[in-house]
Amino acid sequence: xxxxxxxxxxxxxxxxxxxxxxxxxxxxxxxxxxxxxxxxxxxxxxxxxxxxxxxxxxxxxxxxxxxxxxxxxxxxxxxxxxxxxxxxxxxxxxxxxxxxxxxxxxxxxxxxxxxxxxxxxxxxxxxxxxxxxxxxxxxxxxxxxxxxxxxxxxxxxxxxxxxxxxxxxxxxxxxxxxxxxxxxxxxxxxxxxxxxxxxxxxxxxxxxxxxxxxxxxxxxxxxxxxxxxxxxxxxxxxxxxxxxxxxxxxxxxxxxxxxxxxxxxxxxxxxxxxxxxxxxxxxxxxxxxxxxxxxxxxxxxxxxxxxxxxxxxxxxxxxx
Amino acid sequence: xxxxxxxxxxxxxxxxxxxxxxxxxxxxxxxxxxxxxxxxxxxxxxxxxxxxxxxxxxxxxxxxxxxxxxxxxxxxxxxxxxxxxxxxxxxxxxxxxxxxxxxxxxxxxxxxxxxxxxxxxxxxxxxxxxxxxxxxxxxxxxxxxxxxxxxxxxxxxxxxxxxxxxxxxxxxxxxxxxxxxxxxxxxxxxxxxxxxxxxxxxxxxxxxxxxxxxxxxxxxxxxxxxxxxxxxxxxxxxxxxxxxxxxxxxxxxxxxxxxxxxxxxxxxxxxxxxxxxxxxxxxxxxxxxxxx
Numbered sequence: 001x002x003x004x005x006x007x008x009x010x011x012x013x014x015x016x017x018x019x020x021x022x023x024x025x026x027x028x029x030x031x032x033x034x035x036x037x038x039x040x041x042x043x044x045x046x047x048x049x050x051x052x053x054x055x056x057x058x059x060x061x062x063x064x065x066x067x068x069x070x071x072x073x074x075x076x077x078x079x080x081x082x083x084x085x086x087x088x089x090x091x092x093x094x095x096x097x098x099x100x101x102x103x104x105x106x107x108x109x110x111x112x113x114x115x116x117x118x119x120x121x122x123x124x125x126x127x128x129x130x131x132x133x134x135x136x137x138x139x140x141x142x143x144x145x146x147x148x149x150x151x152x153x154x155x156x157x158x159x160x161x162x163x164x165x166x167x168x169x170x171x172x173x174x175x176x177x178x179x180x181x182x183x184x185x186x187x188x189x190x191x192x193x194x195x196x197x198x199x200x201x202x203x204x205x206x207x208x209x210x211x212x213x214x215x216x217x218x219x220x221x222x223x224x225x226x227x228x229x230x231x232x233x234x235x236x237x238x239x240x241x242x243x244x245x246x247x248x249x250x251x252x253x254x255x256x257x258x259x260x261x262x263x264x265x266x267x268x269x270x271x272x273x274x275x276x277x278x279x280x281x282x283x284x285x286x287x288x289x290x291x292x293x294x295x296x297x298x299x300x301x302x303x304x305x306x307x308x309x310x311x312x313x314x315x316x317x318x319x320x
Numbered sequence: 321x322x323x324x325x326x327x328x329x330x331x332x333x334x335x336x337x338x339x340x341x342x343x344x345x346x347x348x349x350x351x352x353x354x355x356x357x358x359x360x361x362x363x364x365x366x367x368x369x370x371x372x373x374x375x376x377x378x379x380x381x382x383x384x385x386x387x388x389x390x391x392x393x394x395x396x397x398x399x400x401x402x403x404x405x406x407x408x409x410x411x412x413x414x415x416x417x418x419x420x421x422x423x424x425x426x427x428x429x430x431x432x433x434x435x436x437x438x439x440x441x442x443x444x445x446x447x448x449x450x451x452x453x454x455x456x457x458x459x460x461x462x463x464x465x466x467x468x469x470x471x472x473x474x475x476x477x478x479x480x481x482x483x484x485x486x487x488x489x490x491x492x493x494x495x496x497x498x499x500x501x502x503x504x505x506x507x508x509x510x511x512x513x514x515x516x517x518x519x520x521x522x523x524x525x526x527x528x529x530x531x532x533x534x535x536x537x538x539x540x541x542x543x544x545x546x547x548x549x550x551x552x553x554x555x556x557x558x559x560x561x562x563x564x565x566x567x568x569x570x571x572x573x574x575x576x577x578x579x580x581x582x583x584x585x586x587x588x589x590x591x592x593x594x595x596x597x598x599x600x601x602x603x604x605x606x607x608x609x610x611x612x
Contacts, residue, residue: 107597114355114417118547119596122589129586240540244421251418281433288425292403295419299411 017164021157029156031273033228035265036163037221041242042249042261043170044217049247050256051183052210053190054109057117058124059218059246064238065100066093066219067226068131071143083158086148090223097219098212105208112193121243128238139234145227159228166224167262170217175258177213186210190256248287252294254301263302322455327577328570333462335569336562337531340469341524341542342549343476343561344517350556351493351513353413354404357420360543361427362392362518366525367534368435371442381442382468385526389519396518399423400511424539431536442529465527472523476516477558489513493556548592567591 021029041059049055070089104123111119131139149158177183185206188196197203226232245268252267253260268290272283298305345359366388373384407419449460480486491499492509500506528534528542545568553564568588575587 108593111596115551115596118544118551119593121544122593125589126586126593129583133580133582133586247418282429284425284432285429288422288429291422292419292426295411295415295422296403296406299415 014168021160026154026156028274029154029160031269033156033160033163034273035269036160036167037225038245038249038269039262039265040163040167040170040221041218041246042253042265043167043174044214044221045246046250046256046261047174047177047186047217048210048214050250050260051177051186051190052207053186054112054207054211055117055247056120056214056243057247058120058122058243059214060237060239060243061120061124061127062097062101062215062218063222063225063242064124064128064131064234065097066090066222067229067232067237068137068139068143069093069096069219070223070226071145071232072138074145075138075143081146081148083148083150085146086224086227089145090220090227093223093226094216094220097222098216101212101215102208105211109204109207109211124238124240124243128234131238132234142231142233144231145229147230148227159224162224163221166221170221171258171262173213173217177210178258182206182209187256245287248291250301252290252301254303254305257301257303260301260303267302323577326456327573329456329458330462331570331573332566333458333466333569334572335566336466336469337524337527337565338545338549338568339562339565340472341521341528342546342565343473343558344520344524345543345546346550346553346556346561347476347489347513347517347520349550351489352404352510354408354416354420355547356514356517357417357543358399358424358427359517359521359546360539360541361424361431362396362521363525363528363542364431364534364536364539365395365427366392366522367442367529368431368440368525369522370526370529371440374442374444380444381526381530382444382464385468385523388522388526392522393515393519397511397515399518400514401507404514405507405510424543428536428539431539435536437535437537439533439535440529441533444530447530461530465531468527469524472520473558473562476520479516480558485512548588551592551595 020032024032041063045056045059070086070093073089073092108116108119108123128139131137133140147155149155177186185196185201185203188199188201189203189207193203222237226237229236246261249261249264249268250256251264253262253264268287271286271290276282276286294301341363344362345356348354348356348359369388369391370381370384373379373387374381379387403419403423404416407416411419444461446460446464451458451460451463478486480490488499488504488509489512491502491504492506492513496506499509525534549561549564549568551564552567553562554560571588571591572584575581575584579587
């Protein structure tokens with residue numbers, strides 16, 4: 001695809017996103033809002049897991065830290081109302097989750113592969129239990145955030161636009177990372193970390209940067225999500241299934257691609273929320289089956305598969 | 321002091337069960353190099369099968385370990401021959417992590433649909449007995465559970481050390497290519513390993529059913545426990561699983577006693593993360609050498 005087509009597509013998508021709330025009902029606006037949020041999570045996870053190849057199974061820790069930081073700030077300093085009142089707490093939430101990532105990055109990033117994945121899972125569990133059980137954190141009884149929605153505007157529409165803007169921002173960052181020197185270094189780390197280090201890539205520093213950047217992005221989403229909930233307890237934001245969903249979105253769409261997480265999230269949410277919204281007890285199975293099928297049929301995800309017309313000879317090697 | 325010793329005793333008994341539930345996971349990790357995230361489902365499936373045998377046929381859970389183990393052996397064999405083998409040959413060993421994760425979601429959902437989401441227990445007649453040893457009290461079920469775990473672990477040790485099949489398994493773990501060149505059917509050994517692992521998981525499930533309440537959702541906890549046991553003890557050997565299991569049991573019961581039961585998960589994971597950082601090969605090291 002050349003640049004013009006991409007630009008045109010982006011413009012169409014932007015117009016579509018802008019006018020869509022006028023055309024569909026509140027339920028679908030909410031589904032789309034969850035879609036933007038989920039796709040954002042996938043895009044953020046992809047920076048560390050897709051580009052650098054460090055799969056985290058505990059990224060939900062950043063959602064939790066982001067959301068709780070915003071709420072704590074509101075409780076300490078007294079939160080105003082109106083949309084601008086959420087700016088500072090949300091930024092603080094993103095920064096604190098980045099800071100937390102910076103602290104744990106040094107020891108954890110020495111682990112590789114499955115061990116890093118499971119250690120992150122451990123970290124997210126430990127933090128969740130501490131937030132839940134240490135009383136000053138108030139995770140057990142729950143925290144409140146005042147509604148920043150301007151009067152006269154439907155709630156779901158407000159968060160729809162906010163999440164849409166945030167998702168575009170995250171995509172922009174991801175796009176920039178991917179085509180920068182930093183991004184190429186991350187790819188080198190993913191392909192062969194030892195060789196990259198030998199060739200002079202500062203692997204340690206770049207891995208940390210990717211980790212922190214990813215955590216800041218998730219923290220940002222988490223803080224806004226906290227606002228959209230209004231009241232939440234530990235386990236409404238430290239959710240194991242989100243940690244896993246982020247990975248699933250990327251896997252299905254194509255790990256390490258720019259738009260893969262967005263496509264994966266769209267597919268999963270369409271299947272679970274729209275098509276099979278009434279079969280709540282089957283969601284787990286559908287997601288699982290989709291994951292297994294994608295890995296077995298197109299191991300690179302949708303975007304990595306070389307699509308070809310039936311009847312044509314496969315290009316060498318076929319699907320990667 | 322009595323409290324401390326009683327806590328230690330409880331922890332060790334719990335640990336014996338952890339060890340048995342984890343040893344199959346450890347075996348697959350050591351021999352095939354796969355992190356089998358379906359392991360917890362095998363454990364819980366064993367518990368449900370034992371429950372079925374108990375309620376429908378009146379078969380004691382300890383006796384039902386045999387048919388449950390046999391059934392799960394078949395399941396494990398077929399599972400490796402189909403899904404796992406496809407995943408490894410079409411994608412990669414890393415992709416198998418994701419495939420087992422996806423399968424775990426499917427199977428957990430199926431268990432939920434068949435058996436309902438409620439928490440279940442198996443209560444044979446000896447459920448409510450306990451023995452007094454001086455100042456200590458020991459629950460009969462836990463003692464029985466620990467005893468059966470030890471027997472099964474010992475059996476596996478002998479299998480690995482003394483039989484032709486055990487030697488073949490160790491050879492495949494060390495050097496699949498060399499093992500194949502020496503005339504071993506590596507695919508068959510892999511399938512057998514999966515079968516044995518699933519059988520042990522199922523047997524441990526039957527025991528867990530009488531000791532602890534379980535539901536389909538608790539499969540996640542058992543997979544994670546298995547992973548922790550392997551990280552603590554080391555990959556691929558019954559001895560490593562035993563050491564790791566006992567340690568995990570002790571951590572669990574000390575935390576529950578002295579810091580509150582709500583923090584056990586956090587403590588277990590804290591030890592896990594520290595262990596990964598300080599001694600990634602586990603306490604007993606990796607007996608299968610440098611292959612991974």
